[in-house]
Amino acid sequence: MATEQELSDFLKSVERRAFKRSLYHVRNEEAALDIVQDSMLKLAEHYGDKPTSELPMLFQRILSNCTLDWFRRQKTRNALFSSMSDFDGPGEDGTEFDLLEAYTGPDNGERAESAEDLTRRAQIFKGIEEEIEALPARQREAFLMRYWEEMDVAETAAAMGCSEGSVKTHCFRAVQTLGKALKAKGIEP
Numbered sequence: 001m002a003t004e005q006e007l008s009d010f011l012k013s014v015e016r017r018a019f020k021r022s023l024y025h026v027r028n029e030e031a032a033l034d035i036v037q038d039s040m041l042k043l044a045e046h047y048g049d050k051p052t053s054e055l056p057m058l059f060q061r062i063l064s065n066c067t068l069d070w071f072r073r074q075k076t077r078n079a080l081f082s083s084m085s086d087f088d089g090p091g092e093d094g095t096e097f098d099l100l101e102a103y104t105g106p107d108n109g110e111r112a113e114s115a116e117d118l119t120r121r122a123q124i125f126k127g128i129e130e131e132i133e134a135l136p137a138r139q140r141e142a143f144l145m146r147y148w149e150e151m152d153v154a155e156t157a158a159a160m161g162c163s164e165g166s167v168k169t170h171c172f173r174a175v176q177t178l179g180k181a182l183k184a185k186g187i188e189p
Helices: 004-026 029-047 052-080 115-134 137-148 153-160 164-184
Strands: none
Touching (some): 004 029, 004 052, 004 137, 052 153, 115 137, 137 153, 137 164, 153 164
């Protein structure tokens, strides 16, 4: 059974990768931090007494479920606020509130990018995402665990419940498929 120190050490070791994975999925730093924090709390609360060797797989599953829960909540929230007119109305001082006037722009001294750059980047990310989503489920799972989660072949095989050879095959096929599809879209490294 994992001691408090072993659980703490494990959580410290996966924190950065879990945040990067969540940020990739939700594209919102605050939401990604919330998802990681919720996942860590659930692991500690429900599975803190499990052996240390089981923690990585349990945490990956909890993180995936918390991410899916976040998307479900967003879908519900988006159904409630479906148009910009939902934000119209009087402001705090009684004058008409304008969302565009209230927006202050990039924070923390970030460089403002042109609309063209932002659009191009968004299109590239969307194209990459579409191609990743189009991969067969096992290839996508292996690809994300290996290259996004930075898990080694053995860890990925254990998490997926298959052999290391299968993980290598899934990853190879995913990379080949993605490379061809992205090249066809004009997206090259």
